[in-house]
Amino acid sequence: MTHVRPLRSTATGAIRGGIRVPGDKSISHRSLMLGAVAVGETVIHGLLEGEDVLHTAAAMRLLGAEAERNDEGVWRVRGVGLGALAEPAQVLDMGNSGTAARLLIGLVAGHPITCVFTGDASLNKRPMARVTKPLEEMGARFVGRSGGRLPLTVVGSGELVPITYRLPVASAQVKSAILLAGLNTAGATTVIEAEPTRDHTELMLRHFGATVTTERLADGALAVTVIGQPELTGRTIHVPADPSSAAFPVVAALLRPGSDLLLNDVGMNPRRTGLYDTLVEMGADIAFENRRDQAGEPVADLRVRHSALKGIVVPADRAPSMIDEYPVLAAAAACAEGTTVMLGLKELRVKESDRLAMVAEGLTRCGVSVEVGADDSLTVHGTGKPPKGGATVATAMDHRIAMSFLVLGMATEQPVSVDDGAFIDTSFPGFVGLMNGLGAAIVEA
Ligand SMILES: O=C(O)C1=C[C@@H](OP(=O)(O)O)[C@@H](O)[C@H](O)C1
Ligand SMILES: C=C(OP(=O)(O)O)C(=O)O
Incomplete structure (x- = not known):
């Protein structure tokens, strides 16, 4: 990521057409990682070729697997077999991607190799102790910066001990890191989650042949257990279109009068559909x-028409199922009639940017009345009329902040600019062309 790319979005007419947004980012990362530790060949159709996932592919190659692109979105991975990842001769650079870093730290922790992880300026600020703490309990060792940030050296082991771990934060990345470390660990590794987070790791582990069970506990929490050292065999994977990426054209179509948009093959895993x-x-x-x-994941085609939106209260327990969608929901709320209150947003503070702060600051600049609560809530006062806009919004290396404010600019009185749209390529390559093809007017600023 070298060139800064300021972009400007101006209100236009209706959003119309039929599209398929790129493949699901969470599923794409996992398919490369599990393909790399399976025996034999995994063929992935519809892999997201965004920068975050390309960092995972490069890391899997440095760890000894073959991962090559055969055609657009079609990738072939030749796995080394569980326990056989090779010690990389170079630093593993995970770019902007928290998922790539945390899941891979878990996977290599269960291998007798030493790896150094780093990332870009955004990723190197994000908390890693949430994964290193449980992995240390299993027997892995870490040497890194104070405060548990990347760059970080992982000293893995082929003889970890299984643990039962209750997640202190609702995080699919932490759950997945522990399950992936448990994969090459003799015995049963269990993660207990009080709130259901995305279960793509569990579904895909089963698809590759591992035994993963779930049990509802007396207090309502879910215990997820992986039985270590399974035979994983290469599979065919069809990656659904990413519901988190689909969110941007969906909100754009809702906001623009006359819109009628069809989105094909959108992932509808119930742990991802809170925004919808x-x-x-x-x-x-x-x-x-x-x-x-579709290969163990529910999908649907979505037909979206312009709608008059009204403000609501979004409960905290919905946050895990729409965690990446709050910035674009805030854009929708800014154009709705009435007040929208979003509760339980603490985790937004440790994403690619402090999304709670960046959304509030950007909306304020665009003339929208907002409040951030001491309880990490966000209140957006919509008037049912187009917000003023006419501002340049800071994005802090955050793709979702950039895309959300470009969508807002499609519905404001004056254009909205973002200081840097380059990071959009981490999750949604081709975003600007796709949106403009539907009727948006997004240009280099
Ligand atoms: O497991 C995953 O693929 C992801 C989990 C979420 O992160 P957390 O686990 O940190 O909430 C989400 O924000 C991220 O975009 C992808
Ligand atoms: C939070 C996100 O990703 P990651 O944690 O993988 O960087 C995201 O894509 O919004």
Whole structure:
């Protein structure tokens, strides 16, 4: 990521057409990682070729697997077999990606190799102690900067001990890191989660042949257990379109009069669909058509028409299922009639940027009345009329902040600019072209 790319978005007419947004980022990372430790060949269709996932592919190559692109979105991975990842001769650079860093730290912790992880300026500020602490309990060792940040050296072991660990934060990345460390650990490794987070790791582990069980505990929490040292064999994977990426054209279509948009193959895993439930509660006209199962993950085609949205209260327990969608929900809320209150947003502070602060600051600059609560809530006062806009918003190396404010600019009186759209390529390569093809007016500023 070298060139700063300021972008400007100006209000236009309707958003119309039919598209498939790129593949799911969470599933793409996991398919490369599990393919690399399986025996034999894994063929992935619809892999997200965004920078975050390309960093995972490069890391898996440095760890000894073959991962090559055969065609657009079609990748072939030749795995080394569980326990056989090779010690990399170079630092593993995970770029901007928390998922790549945390999941891979877990996977290599269960191998008798030493690896050094680093990332860009954003990733190197993000907390890693949340994964190193449980992995240390299992027997891995870490040497890193104070405060538990990257760069970090992982001294893994082929003889970790299994643990039962209750997640102190609702995080699929932490859950996955522990399960992936448990993969090459004799015995049963259990993660207990009080709030359900995305379960792509569990679903994909089963797809590759591992035994993963779940048990509901008396207090309502879910215990997820992986049985160590399974035979993992290469598989075919079809990656659904990413519901977190689909969120941007969906909100754009809801906001623009006359819009009628069809999105194909969108992942509808219930642990990812909180934004869609929320938008429907706000009055959005979204039809979920042709619901089906695609390689263990539910998908649907979404038909979205312009809708008058109204403000609502979004409960805290919905946060894990829409954690990456709050910035674009805030853009929708700014254009809705009435007040929207989003509760339980503490985790937004440790994403690619402090998203709670960046969203509040950007909306304020665009003339929207907002409040951040001491309880990490965000209140957005919509008037039902277009916000003023006419500002340049800071993005702090955060793709979702950039895309959310470009969507807002499609509905404001004056254009909205973002200081840097380059990071959009981490999760949604081709975003600007795709949006403009539907009727948006996003240009280099
Ligand atoms: O497991 C994953 O693929 C992800 C989990 C979430 O992070 P946390 O686990 O930190 O909440 C999410 O924000 C991220 O974009 C992807
Ligand atoms: C938080 C995100 O990703 P990651 O944690 O993988 O950097 C995101 O894509 O919004």
